[in-house]
Amino acid sequence: MARLNDNYLKLQAGYLFPEISRRVTAFADAHPNDKVIRLGIGDVTKPLVPAVLKAFHDGVDDLAKGASFHGYGPEQGYSWLSQTIIDKAYKPLGVELEASEVFISDGSKCDSANILDIFDLSCKVAIGDPVYPVYNDTNVMVGRTGKADEKGYYEGIVYMPCTEENGFAPAFPSEKVDIIYLCFPNNPTGTVATKEVLKSWVDYALDNDAVILFDAAYEAFITEPGIPHSIYEIDGAKKCAIEFRSFSKTAGFTGVRCGLTVVPHDLMASTADGEKVSLNQLWNRRQCTKFNGVSYPVQKAAAAVYSDEGWAQVQEIIAYYMENARIIREGLQEAGITCYGGVNAPYIWLKTPEGMTSWDFFDKLLNECFVVGTPGSGFGPSGEGYFRLSAFGERENVEEAVKRIRQKWGK
């Protein structure tokens, strides 16, 4: 009988968000008349902006006529989109990229999972804790780990705890690693890295011949000046880092699906024989063979995010969400709840009241306040006792959620 990939069976329980969805659905079915406010999964709620909608429709219209029809596009994405991203999102940061270094995809989740394809299984991996579960789970799935211990740490992965004590800033890995996942602004803790901190990571990676997988999915939510939006703002990063970006949160594309990955030509890895090969070449081969490009109208819509009109419209929505973040953060703080994040990221990372476990707080919040959040422990053992609230939501819902939480726990 065909053998399955046993590594999948090492994974604990379900993937975090389907489990949340299961509990919320069960609650909603049992309480059809109570209004549940969802600040759990980090999903946007605002409609697409007008400039993006127009370009999306125009893209569909192009497919209505033979002369403007588009079949298979480049697996790497259309160069008009890559070039727009370079010109509008990278050049203003002082970062120069070539179009062949930018790969358009159907989302950062896929890319940050699929990127493992091009690395040898022997590579040692360092992951934050708490962390976006995809980094951890995909390493388990490819067989880079043993089983999980009681706490949930998988044998073979080097975890970098991000705790209140270290300001949720990971320390350098405790042993030599080949691949380091970094995510700033961070999901779930909402913390950011200053230029100095990010430089220390780039220097560390260069000194230790490691590759940084830098997840910048939330860079558009940075409000404070001086915080880097791209790891390539740091000298030397092109020799050690791959960067993931997404239109999901920036422009409300969670249901539209578009992201991008930058793999610089200068980024090398080693063959078994010690020969250096550009990872750009390998990722290009991976995408050409296993991917078929992003939907054409979606790419048209994505390009419109960077039009003058589109960018102004998108910024308004980001500001709206960040005002939600402020309301949640300040409301909770006034209720005596300790919380982090929410300044340069759309996530508030709070300490559960009364020392509750994350899932106990989840259930209590759902059952008594009808508010959905995400248990911190779902992001890793160091997330236990913490809880993530997302700032994506309608203002009145966010205000209502904060009111309910303050009524329940406030002083």
Added chain:
Amino acid sequence: MARLNDNYLKLQAGYLFPEISRRVTAFADAHPNDKVIRLGIGDVTKPLVPAVLKAFHDGVDDLAKGASFHGYGPEQGYSWLSQTIIDKAYKPLGVELEASEVFISDGSKCDSANILDIFDLSCKVAIGDPVYPVYNDTNVMVGRTGKADEKGYYEGIVYMPCTEENGFAPAFPSEKVDIIYLCFPNNPTGTVATKEVLKSWVDYALDNDAVILFDAAYEAFITEPGIPHSIYEIDGAKKCAIEFRSFSKTAGFTGVRCGLTVVPHDLMASTADGEKVSLNQLWNRRQCTKFNGVSYPVQKAAAAVYSDEGWAQVQEIIAYYMENARIIREGLQEAGITCYGGVNAPYIWLKTPEGMTSWDFFDKLLNECFVVGTPGSGFGPSGEGYFRLSAFGERENVEEAVKRIRQKWGK
């Protein structure tokens, strides 16, 4: 230094279609005034049909309003689309499926590549020759093979030659295998499997505890009655087969991106300890962790393919392409060129005139007739001396291409 996946370096040259694209671009740049007719890559040319366009626009409009906005959708696709596919594409064949057995994706290429994630590396694989290159190359990339020999066969893969002698119908693998790739209607040869032939494969797989990966991307092009459109028309197939389908050719979605994969609950594989686990469960976990669902407006557009109006419109286009196929097939036959396929598939598989190699014929056809096709040898060693012409194209271009070929080689 981080180690790269050395298996990628075993791959020969570029992936087939980028290489064709490179040669065609070079030719077109050198001959800006000559009209190149492209019957190479199997890409559709007709616009989307009106019913699909309307649904696509409606889907985009849904994203314009908060009340109808859709963010993250189910990783498996919306159940309204899965259920429509079951009702309209499977039930009429007498095939019963549950919605949880159907996974909507951004295309068959991705799925037929990614499916390897859930199998153990020890699985022995059988692949047709010639074959859609993705099956072969993705097995090389995951490390299931050694190097390629002089002919292009990779050590460790069991090849099933499809030749003029066996009517391009693969014989059972020469040794015990765990995974068998089948594609009917076949790309590139255009051949189909009768119910009896397909039953013999299902019986073989059940007897030998093998899993069939059945690529049905071209089922909509079957014109002869009695030819199975799905492997699940055969009793027992749910216990041994995964089926891939695509909207790419059926409805002109090559640039829109939508496909689906059926993984029946009854399909089991074995753990290292001999325990049987449903592959549906593993694929579901794979998709939840590494994929984020298909663009919402694209799913709306896909569902409209199966509306009464949409289906009728799509059938008209398929008939148009199949008339192209007839024109190519009969035109070439009248010119004394031996050719196959083109009756139940949009591909004509021709023997190169004068015993030319496939790439020599490619270059000659490009340089002397300004016609682009696909070298048979690009699909595998047994494709050497053959050539694939695609029936996707505008009628006048197809007629012009046939005229030029007949002028060059006709009697």
